[in-house]
Amino acid sequence: MPYDASAQALRPLLQTFWSSQGWKQPPQFPSTAEYEGAIEAGVMFRDTAIVDHDEWVSRARAAASRIDIAEIGDAFLASLESRRLDLRSALGSYAVARHLPSHEFTPDARGRACRVCGLFEDQEEDLNVLNFERFKWGGVRRDDVAYLAFDLEQFENAPRVPLTEAGKNAGRHMVTTLRSAAADDTATKVAPRLKSFAGNKAEREVTVDILGVCGVLRAAKQSSCKDDFVPYDSRPSPDHHFVERAYPVCWWRGSDGVDTAALTEFLPAISEGVRAGPR
Ligand SMILES: [Zn+2]
Ligand SMILES: [Zn+2]
Structure with a gap:
């Protein structure tokens, strides 16, 4: 089911992390009622996601293979008119994820991050922050496979605006x-x-x-x-x-x-x- 991308539905998400002064540190979660409303609208999430490296990789690859490249490009162009940054984000994530090789966690020289994709072996992701960055700027972590997977899965639920x-x-x-x-x-x-x-x-x-x-x-x-x-x-x-x-x-x-x-x-x-x- 498509999420609700209206300004009203997004307000709690944006206000959790951002004010006119910039990042809110720590984040300021909304009232329970507003939080529940944003979860219901499909734009906030109750829990952080703890998913291991291999699963993020396979989710990113699977999402990229399900998505039609023509739809991604049109969504990017439509975002220029509508300022729907969530639609703009998908092009970048798709371009990276479609070539992501299937691979197991392969530690780099320092032993923490995967040398192929940069993910840690178990990576906890705050989906609310990822979604905030996605709606606020069009996403900023194209080097994070978890963001690629999340962004592309969300794109499948994104209400479209027509390309004019x-x-x-x-x-x-x-x-x-x-x-x-x-x-x-x-x-x-x-x-x-x-x-x-x-x-x-x-x-x-x-x-x-x-x-x-x-x-x-x-x-x-x-x-x-x-x-x-x-x-x-x-x-x-x-x-x-x-x-x-x-x-x-x-x-x-x-x-x-x-x-x-x-x-x-x-x-x-x-x-x-x-x-x-x-x-
Ligand atoms: Zn990797
Ligand atoms: Zn220099």
Whole structure:
């Protein structure tokens, strides 16, 4: 059954974790009645999920295999018009999860995280935080397989909004802006220029993260997540004091432009109407 994505239904979830000052620490859960209402609406959860590595991996893979790529791309474009960040999130999670290999927990050099996917052997996940980040920004943990599984399973219950000409136009203008970036512009620099859709700075930055994992913004010197799963221990960070954006878009520069093949694969609804060619 679809969850309720109305502002009213989401208010308790958003207010648990966020105020005008930023993160609430500790979180401030709503009254029992409101909490029950949000659980009923399908946007909050009673318990944290304790699921082991292998199960998160198989859930992420299963969800990705059930979902139709065309639906994911249209939902992303529709989100530009509707500002439904939960619908925007799925594209990034799908792009990563569809290549996630079936594997058992394989400890990295330090013995805690899996060297393939980065998960711990038993990982407790607060589903309320994951869902908060999903609705607030479109998700921020594309390197967390539990988020991928959760996001894609939720996408199957997400009430859809139709993709209109306005959504497609917002997408086309976004691509045109990205293509017109100066050669040395970074993702952080171009994100605030994406004004063809309503949103704040953080939402635009997550949008470029998503375009990075699906290879639309592809850094020339990095392997593309579009074609293969990049193992957790093979994702280098740029030599900066502080890496601002997610892997791999942290490597992207304006000179890399927009990848036409990725655009055709993930966002076919707009791949025709945008200027082709390298920048
Ligand atoms: Zn793993
Ligand atoms: Zn430096």
